[in-house]
Amino acid sequence: MKCCDTMDSETKREIIMEHYTNPLNRDTIDDPKYIKINSNSETCIDNLDIYVLFNNNIIEDIHFNGEACAISTSAASIMTRLLKNKTIKEVKELINEYKDMIETGKEYDRLEEALVYSDIYKQQNRKGCAIIPWLGIEKAIAEYEKAK
Amino acid sequence: MNREDFPILSNNLVYLDNGATTLKPKVVIDKITEYYSSYSANAHRGDYDISLKVDNEYEKTRDLVKKFINASSRKEIIFTSGTTESINMIAFGFFKDYLEENEEIIITKSEHASNVIPWFKIAKDNKLIIKYIDLDDNYEVTIDNLKKIITPKTRVISLAGITNVLGDLRPLKDIIKTAHENNILVVVDGAQYVPHTKVDVRALDIDFLAFSAHKMCGPTGVGILYGKENLLEKLAPHNYGGGMNESFDNLNEVYLKPLPTRLEAGTPNIAGVIGFGATIEYLNSIGLSNIRKYEHELGKYLFDNLSKIRHITIVNKKPSSIIAFNIDGIFSQDVAVYLNKYGICVRAGNHCAKILKDEVGVKNTVRVSLYFYNTKEEIDKIIDLLKDKNKILNEML
Numbered sequence: 066m067k068c069c070d071t072m073d074s075e076t077k078r079e080i081i082m083e084h085y086t087n088p089l090n091r092d093t094i095d096d097p098k099y100i101k102i103n104s105n106s107e108t109c110i111d112n113l114d115i116y117v118l119f120n121n122n123i124i125e126d127i128h129f130n131g132e133a134c135a136i137s138t139s140a141a142s143i144m145t146r147l148l149k150n151k152t153i154k155e156v157k158e159l160i161n162e163y164k165d166m167i168e169t170g171k172e173y174d175r176l177e178e179a180l181v182y183s184d185i186y187k188q189q190n191r192k193g194c195a196i197i198p199w200l201g202i203e204k205a206i207a208e209y210e211k212a213k
Numbered sequence: 214m215n216r217e218d219f220p221i222l223s224n225n226l227v228y229l230d231n232g233a234t235t236l237k238p239k240v241v242i243d244k245i246t247e248y249y250s251s252y253s254a255n256a257h258r259g260d261y262d263i264s265l266k267v268d269n270e271y272e273k274t275r276d277l278v279k280k281f282i283n284a285s286s287r288k289e290i291i292f293t294s295g296t297t298e299s300i301n302m303i304a305f306g307f308f309k310d311y312l313e314e315n316e317e318i319i320i321t322k323s324e325h326a327s328n329v330i331p332w333f334k335i336a337k338d339n340k341l342i343i344k345y346i347d348l349d350d351n352y353e354v355t356i357d358n359l360k361k362i363i364t365p366k367t368r369v370i371s372l373a374g375i376t377n378v379l380g381d382l383r384p385l386k387d388i389i390k391t392a393h394e395n396n397i398l399v400v401v402d403g404a405q406y407v408p409h410t411k412v413d414v415r416a417l418d419i420d421f422l423a424f425s426a427h428k429m430c431g432p433t434g435v436g437i438l439y440g441k442e443n444l445l446e447k448l449a450p451h452n453y454g455g456g457m458n459e460s461f462d463n464l465n466e467v468y469l470k471p472l473p474t475r476l477e478a479g480t481p482n483i484a485g486v487i488g489f490g491a492t493i494e495y496l497n498s499i500g501l502s503n504i505r506k507y508e509h510e511l512g513k514y515l516f517d518n519l520s521k522i523r524h525i526t527i528v529n530k531k532p533s534s535i536i537a538f539n540i541d542g543i544f545s546q547d548v549a550v551y552l553n554k555y556g557i558c559v560r561a562g563n564h565c566a567k568i569l570k571d572e573v574g575v576k577n578t579v580r581v582s583l584y585f586y587n588t589k590e591e592i593d594k595i596i597d598l599l600k601d602k603n604k605i606l607n608e609m610l
Contacts, residue, residue: 078610081610082606082610110545110546110561110562110563110577111546132544132576132577133544134544134546134547134550135543135544135547135609135610136610138544190550190553191550194546
C-alpha cells in the first residue's frame with residue numbers, strides 16, 4: 066500500500082487510530098525460529114516484544130506484543146507490514162530514513178504508510194514512542210547477523 | 214490553599230503530579246538565592262563571618278527537622294541527598310551487618326523501588342529472605358496479615374508510611390508495636406508520608422525514617438535519614454573523607470567524628486539544606502494537620518467525581534489524595550499526553566512500584582497526586598476533560 070505524498074493531519078490521525086485499535090500482527094509467537102527482542106525506553110512506559118523471522122537475509126515475518134501507547138502500538142503495526150519480505154539491506158536503509166523523519170520531519174516515499182509520523186518531530190514527548198518498535202528491529206538484525 | 218505563595222502557579226499551570234515532586238514557594242526560592250548571592254561559603258570553616266553564618270543556618274535546619282518529627286536529639290538527624298540515599302544507607306550501612314543468613318526482611322508489593330531494590334540486593338548478597346505482607350481487598354496492610362508472616366527469623370520490616378500509588382496511610386503505631394514485641398526493627402519510607410501528615414517518631418517509636426525535601430515544597434537533592442541514636446551509632450558510613458574524620462595519620466589511625474557529622478562526609482548540599490529550613494518553617498506556618506484535612510477533602514472530591522465517569526476504572530477502593538485510574542481502552546500515557554495539551558501535569562506509568570501489578574492486576578495507570586495548593590476548580594477541569602471519551606480519542610495524538 067502506497068500513501069500519497071501529502072497526507073493531511075486528519076488522514077494521518079485516522080490511520081494511526083485504525084492501527085491502534087486494530088493492530089496487525091499483534092500476538093505472542095512461541096517459535097524458537099523467531100528472534101525475540103524486548104524494546105522499551107527510559108523516558109516512556111511503552112514496552113514491546115518484537116518477534117522476527119529471518120530467512121537468508123530477508124525478514125520473512127514480524128509480530129509484536131506488549132503494553133504501549135497509541136503511537137507506539139500503531140508504529141509497530143505499520144512497521145510489521147512495511148518491513149515484511151524486505152532484505153536486511155533495504156530494512157537498514159528504511160530504519161535510517163525513518164529515524165531521520167522522526168527527528169527532522171523529512172519525508173521519504175519508501176516509508177509509505179509510516180509517513181503518518183512525519184509530524185512527530187514537533188512533539189518531543191512522542192518521538193521516543195514512534196521509534197521504539199524500529200529499535201527492536203535494529204536489535205533483531207544485530208542478533209541475526211551476530212549469529213550467522 | 215496558599216496558591217499565591219508559589220510563583221510557578223501564576224501562569225495557570227495545573228500541577229497534579231505531587232507524588233513525583235512538589236512546587237516551591239517563594240520563601241524557599243528566596244532563601245536559596247540569598248545563600249548563593251550573599252554568604253555562599255562552605256560549612257564548618259567558621260573563621261570568618263559568612264562561614265559562621267552558613268554553619269548557623271545549616272545547623273538551624275537540623276534543629277527544625279528534629280522538632281518537625283519530634284526526634285530526641287540533633288544527632289539523630291542526618292542530611293542525605295534524598296529518600297533513596299537514606300534507605301540505601303540504612304540497608305547497606307546497618308542491616309547488611311545486622312542480618313544473618315536466612316533471616317527475614319518484610320516489605321510489601323506496594324513499595325516504591327527505593328524501598329525494594331536495596332533489600333533485594335542485601336538479601337542476595339547475604340542470603341536473606343524477603344517476605345511480603347499480604348494486602349487486603351483495599352490493597353492495604355493489616356496487623357493480622359503482618360502477624361501471619363512474622364517468624365522468629367524476622368528482623369526488619371520496611372514500609373512506606375503512605376504509599377506512592379494509592380496513597381493509603383499504614384497503621385504504623387500498631388505495626389511498630391507488634392514489630393517491637395517480636396524484636397523486629399522498623400524502617401519507615403517517609404517520602405510520601407512526612408510531607409502530608411504530622412509525624413512523631415517518638416510517639417510511633419520509629420527506628421529509622423527516610424524522607425525527601427523536594428516532595429514537601431523543598432529543594433531537590435536534600436533528604437533526611439532519621440535513626441534512633443543507638444542504632445545510628447552502629448551505622449557504618451558509606452562515604453569516607455573530609456568533614457567526617459577527627460584525625461588520620463596512617464591506615465590504623467583514622468578517628469571518626471561523632472554523630473551526625475560522621476555520616477555527612479564531603480561538602481554537603483548547603484543551599485539545599487538551608488532552603489529546607491525555610492521549607493519547614495513554611496509548612497509549620499500552614500500546619501500539617503490543616504494540610505492533611507484539606508487534602509483529605511480534596512481527595513474525596515476527586516474520587517467521588519472520577520467514580521461517576523463510566524469509562525474510568527479507579528484502582529483505589531476508597532478516597533485518597535493519590536488516585537490511580539485508567540480510561541477503558543486508552544493507554545495511560547495517551548491520557549497524560551492529552552491532559553498536557555491543556556496544561557495539566559499528571560503521571561502515567563507504574564510509578565516505580567513495579568511489583569504492585571501482582572496485587573492490582575494492572576501495570577500502568579494514570580496517577581493524580583494532590584497537595585495543599587491544588588483546588589476543587591482544578592479537579593473540575595480535569596473531570597471535565599476526562600468525561601468525554603471521544604474528545605480524548607480525538608485529541609490524544
